[in-house]
Amino acid sequence: MSTPLYSIPGAPVVAGAEATPAPAAAPAPEASAPRTVGEVLAETQAGRVLEELDRSLVGLAPVKGRIRDIAALLVIDKLRVSLGLRAESPSLHMCFTGNPGTGKTTVALRMAEILHRLGYVRKGHLVAVTRDDLVGQYIGHTAPKTREVLKKAMGGVLFIDEAYYLYRPENERDYGQEAIEILLQVMENQRDDLVVILAGYHDRMETFFRSNPGMRSRIAHHIDFPDYAPEDLLCIAERMLEQQHYRFGSGARAAFEEYLALRIRQPQFANARSVRNALDRARLRQASRLFAERDRALGADDLTTLSVADIRGSRVFAAAATAPL
Numbered sequence: 001m002s003t004p005l006y007s008i009p010g011a012p013v014v015a016g017a018e019a020t021p022a023p024a025a026a027p028a029p030e031a032s033a034p035r036t037v038g039e040v041l042a043e044t045q046a047g048r049v050l051e052e053l054d055r056s057l058v059g060l061a062p063v064k065g066r067i068r069d070i071a072a073l074l075v076i077d078k079l080r081v082s083l084g085l086r087a088e089s090p091s092l093h094m095c096f097t098g099n100p101g102t103g104k105t106t107v108a109l110r111m112a113e114i115l116h117r118l119g120y121v122r123k124g125h126l127v128a129v130t131r132d133d134l135v136g137q138y139i140g141h142t143a144p145k146t147r148e149v150l151k152k153a154m155g156g157v158l159f160i161d162e163a164y165y166l167y168r169p170e171n172e173r174d175y176g177q178e179a180i181e182i183l184l185q186v187m188e189n190q191r192d193d194l195v196v197i198l199a200g201y202h203d204r205m206e207t208f209f210r211s212n213p214g215m216r217s218r219i220a221h222h223i224d225f226p227d228y229a230p231e232d233l234l235c236i237a238e239r240m241l242e243q244q245h246y247r248f249g250s251g252a253r254a255a256f257e258e259y260l261a262l263r264i265r266q267p268q269f270a271n272a273r274s275v276r277n278a279l280d281r282a283r284l285r286q287a288s289r290l291f292a293e294r295d296r297a298l299g300a301d302d303l304t305t306l307s308v309a310d311i312r313g314s315r316v317f318a319a320a321a322t323a324p325l
């Protein structure tokens with residue numbers, strides 16, 4: 001599934017629910033029928049999802065490696081079960097740390113699909129929430145709110161963005177603590193049907209875990225999402241354009257490379273998200289440019305090409321000209 005997920009602040013986002021139906025439960029083979037890893041990957045189509053993850057996401061080598069390790073664990077677990085070698089299902093709660101726009105939400109969606117394909121969770125949907133979706137404003141509101149979200153997420157992945165906001169040490173009677181306690185319980189008791197992924201900045205998450213050792217001990221996999229290198233960002237830009245039937249015209253790619261070099265040094269730089277936003281604005285400028293030409297018939301080339309001017313029209317260039325670094 002390649003649809004990106006756009007979080008709607010304040011509303012739990014349910015995605016992936018349209019994912020292909022659950023793989024038909026394979027008839028439990030006799031204990032004498034050893035299978036290959038390839039067979040399990042093909043039969044569950046998890047192999048396809050892993051390949052698609054590799055192909056569609058630029059960079060992220062360490063992240064992809066960790067996801068493959070987790071998939072390997074699940075495949076081997078499946079093979080063990082099919083030979084009658086039962087074991088407690090592995091704990092798969094995860095923590096994704098990294099700066100904004102480094103691909104955490106995107107990878108969580110793929111993770112949900114892999115977990116589903118390999119039969120770890122029933123449905124494979126992802127419910128993305130923040131503190132406000134879990135914690136109430138008044139006494140007695142938090143538990144029902146948290147339980148409602150958990151109910152929605154059962155059988156899939158609960159993605160808690162900026163999870164550290166659940167804990168507010170400055171406020172002694174903060175209701176966040178109540179949500180944390182319910183989460184801890186469910187993460188322990190229902191871990192074969194719900195995977196929780198906490199996401200956020202690395203340092204804040206570290207502080208959160210220091211104050212909440214119970215939460216740290218339930219997270220089996222910590223995955224760090226590094227910032228993208230400028231060449232990765234450029235490559236991401238080209239992929240995004242391609243997906244939307246746009247392309248850089250002559251010189252525009254170089255202009256965007258310059259744009260990135262300036263934008264990276266600015267505050268609020270958010271990796272691939274900033275790339276997406278910059279391209280959206282460039283498309284807007286392209287549209288205005290074409291819109292002004294009332295009498296020319298516009299061909300596919302005109303409609304798909306971002307020109308140097310569309311890129312250079314960004315405020316980032318103007319700001320750099322007046323405020324040398």
Ligand SMILES: Nc1ncnc2c1ncn2[C@@H]1O[C@H](COP(=O)(O)OP(=O)(O)O)[C@@H](O)[C@H]1O
Nearest residue numbers: 004057058100101102103104105106236272273
């Ligand atoms: N490695 C990548 N390759 C291609 N596009 C990416 C990559 N990482 C992120 N994106 C895109 O960038 C945007 C922000 O990614 P997202 O997963 O929301 O980041 P985060 O959750 O870390 O803030 C999304 O539109 C996503 O599709």
Ligand SMILES: [Mg+2]
Nearest residue numbers: 104105106161
């Ligand atoms: Mg996100």
